[in-house]
Amino acid sequence: MKTATIVWFRRDLRLADQPALSAAAERGAVIPVYVLDDETAAHRRMGAASRWWLHHSLKALDGSLRAKGSRLILRRGRCDRVLADLAEQSGADEVHALAHYEPWWRNAEKAVARRLDLTLHEGNYLAPPASVTTGSGGLYRIYTPFWRALSERMPPHRPAPAPERIAAPEHWPDGDPLVDWGLLPTKPDWAGGMRAEWTPGEAGAQERLEDFADHAARYEQERNLPSMEGTSRLSPHLHFGEISPAACWHRVAGAGGSAGTFLGELGWRDYAQNVILQFPEYGSRNGRDGYDGLRWRGGPDADADFAAWRQGRTGYPIVDAGMRELWATGWMHNRVRMLAASFLIKHLLIDWRKGEQWFWDTLVDADYGQNAVNWQWSAGTGVDANLFSRIMAPLSQSAKFDAAGYIRRWVPELADLPDSEIHDPPHPVKGYPRPIVEHRAARERALAAYAAAR
Known part of the structure; x- marks a missing residue:
């Protein structure tokens, strides 16, 4: 009779289309484990x-596992040490996990593999990022040819169902009570807006996908x-792996209309992993060295603006609405993310890394690859990026994209203004x-800084 297999969960918190879990379940008894490892992540510990x-x-996830005859073991510490200790206690002879591409997770995988028999499976992306060449x-640096090459390999595999039953080990090892980890805010409890907006977990992800599938054909227009x-x-469900990108692809691909635009956004997730695979420090270093000389603002005035x-x-309604939505719900509309990022970088001339760190702490979908790639795209510093000299005008963008209702929701001070006035x-x-800065003056200041850096 085979010994138990450890399944090491990270950002893959699901039972369906989970290759590591399926492989372990086929071997026999399974010990599902999540390790809260702030030490390996260091300054990239979760916000x-x-x-x-x-x-x-x-x-x-624990509830879903219990329905299958299993449970989730929680441990805290360095992954390699925790998993080695768990294997010794339980007699488990193998560890199965999905491959991750963040630099700290790749380091953790190497450390675990030095101690234990580790088998890595793919499953968090449409295709293994290193395989699209x-x-x-x-490896590609530019999105368009990357997406063209990835598209030639689509559709992805058909998503596999969750195991019918998951065999338990003879003896369950001890684990930490989840409440002891202190992951939830208490004084003050600032998560009320997030509780109202989100249902984390695999069931919540599936429900969100079904809701979206009904209007995926209008994605480009809306x-x-x-x-x-x-x-x-x-995005947060995909980030935490509560649903696989393959499941999203196959549910949406037949919707018709502009559903293909959404599939391209799934491809952007893969592209971001492809970038950090090549540039592990992309969250803190410019993708283009030529921008290293750009002089960002600092000092008390810049701190006040930040x-x-x-x-x-800021006095710019569309930007303020987005930042308040982020604080309340842990999420921000994608178009507004671009406007808010561009405003910080170019209107305020504040280093993109400060914005990236703020998003890292406040977003429920704070993905290292996407966060870094998106901020560097906005800043013009990335290997594939918008030109720095292209400065988004938040006031005209707000009117163009009909953001009046959005502003009224998140900036109630302006709720009584007519559509003709609410954007500006x-x-x-x-x-x-x-407004803390005038648009034309900010534009000229940014272009002067850009010219000096060049």
Whole structure:
């Protein structure tokens, strides 16, 4: 009779289409484990919003496992040490896990493999990022040819169902009570908006996918309109692996209309992993060295502007609405993310890394690859990026994408203004700040900094 197999969960918190779990279940008894490893992640330990999500996702995963005759073991510490100790205690002879591409997880995988028999499976992306190569065998740096090459390999595999039953070991090892990890906020409890907005876990992910599938055909027309529910809102579920990208692909691909645009967004997830595979420090280093000389603002005035941006008090309604939505729900509409990022970088001339770190702490879908790639795209510093000299105009963008309803929801001080005024209030409004910077002056300052760096 074979000994038990450890399944090492990380950002793959599901039972369906989970190759590591399926392989382990075929061998016999399974010990599902999640290790909270802040030591290996170091300064990339999960932010507060992600930790809130993690608590509820782990609770949901444990419930799903118990329905199959199993349970989730929680341990805290360095993954290699914790898993080695668990294997010794339980007599488990193998560890199965899905491959991850963040630099700290790749280091953790190497450390675990030095101690234990580790088998890595693919399953978090449409295709293994390292497998999408150029004609000469190299990795792509630009999204368009990457997506073209990835598309030639689509569709992805058909998603596999969850195991009918998961065999338990003879003796369960001890684990930590989830509540002891302190992942939830207490004083103050700032998560009320997130509880109202999200249902973490595999069932919540499936429900969100079904809701989106009903209007996926209109994705291209609706995704840029913040006042509408035009996006999928699947990003945190995909980030935590509560649903596989293959499952999303096959559910949406036949929707017709502009569903293909959404499939391209799934491809962007793969592209971001392809980038950090080549540039592990992409979250803290410019993708283009030529921008290393760009002089970002610093000092008390810049600090005050950064605080106003974080708090949604810039005097630019669309930017403020997005930043307040982020604080309340842990999420921000994609079009508004671009506007908020561009505003910080170019209107305020504040280093993109400060914005990336703020998003890392406050987003429930804070994905290292996507967060870094998206910020560097906005800053113009990335290997595939928007030009720095292309400066988004938040006031005209707000009107263009009909954000009046969105602003009224998140900036109630402006709720009584008509559509003709709400995007750019023409007079002082009680309780709402004046713009902290004038658009034309900010644009000229940014272009001057860019010219000096060149």
